[in-house]
Amino acid sequence: MTAQAQQAAPVAVSVEALAKRFTMHLQGGIELPVVENVTFSVAKGECVVLGGPSGAGKSSVMKMLYGNYAAGGGAIWVRHHGEMVDLVSADPRQVIAMRRDTIGYVSQFLRTVPRVSALDLVAEPLIARGTDSEEARERARVLMARLNVPERLWSLPPATFSGGEQQRINIARGFITDHPVLLLDEPTASLDALNREIVMAMIAEKKAAGVAQIGIFHDEDVRDAVADRIIDMRQFAAAAA
């Protein structure tokens, strides 16, 4: 993978004139402009942080980058299996394939699944990519141990875990694969100082491995430590209709 990575063009994600507005049909069709003309690109091995105050559209952009929100216009080019593919116009199956192999996501909140253990939840993205399930679980154990998730919790479904424990499960799930693009939506928000340090080290390792990371971090110390660039989202504020 490394030889290939060095030869390929460095851009992993290229966002062009991306726009988003919400139409609230239940409120008489009110238009909520969010962002317009969002344009930036992220190279392999780079960590770009989306900055700006609450309401600037950081999370909306993040969700569009994962295909979770529909874009109102523009393009999101992602290097997927060596080719630039536009996530905005990709069909659902293509988006699923891009999520499986290319775009990883660490959300702020864990979506728990009834009866699925923390260990299996963390191992799942690897198994989905064809890794042997015992090997995937072994890597999940290593990662959960590193993130100080108490071993007695591993076999339990995380629905009843604390916020910080759930977040570390979420981080482990996002970091376990070698997706070339990783989206980090406030991964350190409810972590203590020790675990925050560990996540920062993990982000640095991903950078060294050539992973393109795009993140939202409210914690200034973390942001300053991990960001190669901060993109102020206020410059892309959409004009009210």
Add this chain to the structure above:
Amino acid sequence: MSGPREDDQPLLSVRGLGKRYGDRVGCRDVSFDVWPGEVLAIVGESGSGKTTLLNCISTRLEPTTGAVRYRLRDGQERDLYEMSEAERRLLMRTDWGFVHQNPADGLRMSVSAGANVGERLMAVGQRHYGNIRGTAANWLERVEIAEDRIDDRPRDFSGGMRQRLQIARNLVTGPRLVFMDEPTGGLDVSVQARLLDLVRGLVADLGLAAIVVTHDLAVARLLSHRMIVMKDGAVIEAGLTDRVLDDPQAPYTQLLVSSILQV
């Protein structure tokens, strides 16, 4: 999952499907594809046409207009309604499963659990009693029915057990496509969770394609990759499941999503 994949062709293609009951529209102008290994949810409220649609695409109800094409194991694509009755029946026995909301509609209530599962194997030509019983026992275990219940009849089972038995009966022949009509419909919430987890695991392990009709958006979120929202017999919105639920575009979908009670 790496390497060449044989899923670049849809398994099932629905085009311009419509069903009228006299003047009344059951469903109209529905088109979609289902690929191997993919779970599609069809959601909507009562009377939205989702069950009519499910019946039309599973040969249980002849559509008024449109076509349903299915790719057989040999790669050949056939229009379901141009096949003979015998061919369609063979398909339903071997390549398809159909999980009814009410397990009594999909099980034989007066024969044993083991026979309910074994019967499907016999229908595809298996004759060796020991093998059939062994496979049945294995499937009961996979759906978490204790081995010592193999000779009990489903009428003595709880609702959740019956539904799990119906799933085992459907999956034992290794179908490629399973239709599910409100599979968690009549079950208590805790039983639903167990069943959903089971279905989710089986579908992923077996690489099944499934079409799940449900009015429950949480079921759609948990089980499906893609979803179709129906109202008054027509498709209102379609797309990636989490996109439709988290950023619904159509007014009706916004209403449905915003009507979910938060706990």
